[in-house]
Amino acid sequence: MTAYIKLEQVSFSWPQGGQVLRDINLSIEKNSTIALMGPNGSGKTTLGKLIIGLLKPSSGRVFISGTDAEEYSLAARGRLIGYVFQNPEGQFFASTITEEIGFALKYRGMSPDKVQQRVEEMLTLFELEEYADTFPFNLSQGEKQRLALAAIIALRPGFIILDEPFTGLDWLRKQRLQEVLQRVRNEGVGYLLISHDRDMASRLCSRVLQLEGGELQ
Amino acid sequence: MKGRPEFPDVRTLFTAVLIITSLAIAINDYLWLLILLAITLASLLIAGIHLTRLLRRLRRYRWLFLLIALAQSISNGSGTVFLEFQGYVLLSSGGLLGALAALLRITVILAAVGLLSLKDYQQMVTGLAQMGVPYEFAFMVLLAVRFIPVLMEEFRNSLAAIELRGIELKAIPLGQRLKVYSYLLMPTTAGALIRSRRIAIAMEARAFRAYPRRTWLQWPSLTGWDWFIIALSLGFGAGVLYFKIRGVIA
Incomplete structure (x- = not known):
């Protein structure tokens, strides 16, 4: 199977010094579910940001869908891979949940009827109907996580990177998010789950990667 | 609670920065602005602040500098005219000196504010x-x-x-x-x-x-050096303003 995301000898160091990742080689298929685990500061989030293009590798190359990722703009990468931030608040910019989910669809040329239909579908899927007109910043942490995911899933990306989506959630909320991710998987969308939660990772992912000291074990 | 005096005190820096920035705004004479810049840069060097930091900050504002210089150059058509378009003076000696003065003024202000980085x-x-x-x-x-x-x-x-x-x-x-x-x-x-x-x-x-x-x-209390710098700054500021009011300095 062809790799949807491929990293070749990718290393990353901060400009002020301090190597975070060293010679990472990784192949990810489009509908695979992979967990990326490792202690704090091991470079998990950095790896996710390198794939999506928020950071540039110090050396090595990233390929998405067979093309060198350098050739893609940030928006082009965003169309191929959905990225759910570690802090969901960081990705909200609309004044209601409905607008947040429909925002990118509208700007990507979808007709208003279809946007409405897709938004309603997402509100139902993520159990957010009752908050349709709520200000995103006023939601609870669990609801924010669900909204962040809904806004990304609505775009139908080929693959999703989720950065620590279970952080700050209680047991019940974790179960709910787990159900949502299972639904995502059932729809044939693959994901890279950056997490500390080993149980959740083994339940939700077919492959678990361990990152330690900037290297994949 | 009394603390160990540490030269320069924040009050000394505030006074010096306030005098330098006020003079930079009040003065239009590019030669005096150059003197002010020289004093500020010397103060930064004596205080042990690397000028590369200042250069980095100046580089960040380079487009703003260019825009201000252009605006100054176009709005001031005095002196020898170098470039003209349909009766509008685009470049003149007066405009160039005005642009130079504006650039010097901003540089002095940014450099002076850099002195405050000595304190947390x-x-x-x-x-x-x-x-x-x-x-x-x-x-x-x-x-x-x-x-x-x-x-x-x-x-x-x-x-x-x-x-x-x-x-x-x-x-x-x-x-x-x-x-x-x-x-x-x-x-x-x-x-x-x-x-x-x-x-x-x-x-x-x-x-x-x-x-x-x-x-x-x-x-902290002020040291003798602090009092000296404060007095010197105030004296220098008052002196320059006096000459400015008398019309000796533009």
């Missing part, structure tokens, strides 16, 4: 309180200044979040693009409000303003 946040608050500024006010102002880079970072993150939803900002028409940019104000403002509320709660939880008086970890 807590020393600044203490210094302002020693100068009679109400503690709450000093704290608020410096807290706001400290948050500017954080807000800028948030603005950049929100922009990246929009692009990551697959929206090619450069490809959409200007009107729509401006509308998208207006969306960025929402998370930045909301983020600032949420953060302010959290800080206010954290400060009150640590008994901020619970008592009419507060203790200070340090309350």
Whole structure:
């Protein structure tokens, strides 16, 4: 199977010094579910940001869908891979949940009827109907996580990177998010789950990667 | 509480910066602005501040500099005319000198403010309180200044979040693009409000303003050198202003 995301000898160091990742080689298929685990500061989030293009590798190359990722703009990468931030608040910019989910669809040329239909579908899927007109910043942490995911899933990306989506959630909320991710998987969308939660990772992912000291074990 | 005097004191730096920046605004004579710049750069070097930091800051504002220089050059058509278009003077000796003076003025101000980097946040608050500024006010102002880079970072993150939803900002028409940019104000403002509320709660939880008086970890006194620099700054400022009023300096 062809790799949807491929990293070749990718290393990353901060400009002020301090190597975070060293010679990472990784192949990810489009509908695979992979967990990326490792202690704090091991470079998990950095790896996710390198794939999506928020950071540039110090050396090595990233390929998405067979093309060198350098050739893609940030928006082009965003169309191929959905990225759910570690802090969901960081990705909200609309004044209601409905607008947040429909925002990118509208700007990507979808007709208003279809946007409405897709938004309603997402509100139902993520159990957010009752908050349709709520200000995103006023939601609870669990609801924010669900909204962040809904806004990304609505775009139908080929693959999703989720950065620590279970952080700050209680047991019940974790179960709910787990159900949502299972639904995502059932729809044939693959994901890279950056997490500390080993149980959740083994339940939700077919492959678990361990990152330690900037290297994949 | 008395503290060990540490030269230069924050009050000394504030006085020097206030005099230099005020003179930079008041003076139009480029030769005097050059003298002011030389004094400021010498002060930075003596204080051990690397000029590369200043250069980095100046580089960040290079387009603003160019714009101001162009505006000055076009608005001041005095002296020898070098370039003219349909009766409008675009470049003249007076315009060039005006542009030079404007650039020198901004450079002096930015360089002078660099002197304040000698002190940390807590020393600044203490210094302002020693100068009679109400503690709450000093704290608020410096807290706001400290948050500017954080807000800028948030603005950049929100922009990246929009692009990551697959929206090619450069490809959409200007009107729509401006509308998208207006969306960025929402998370930045909301983020600032949420953060302010959290800080206010954290400060009150640590008994901020619970008592009419507060203790200070340090309350440094001025050294002889501090008094000398303050007197020198005030004397220099008063002297230059006197000559400015008398018309000796433009």
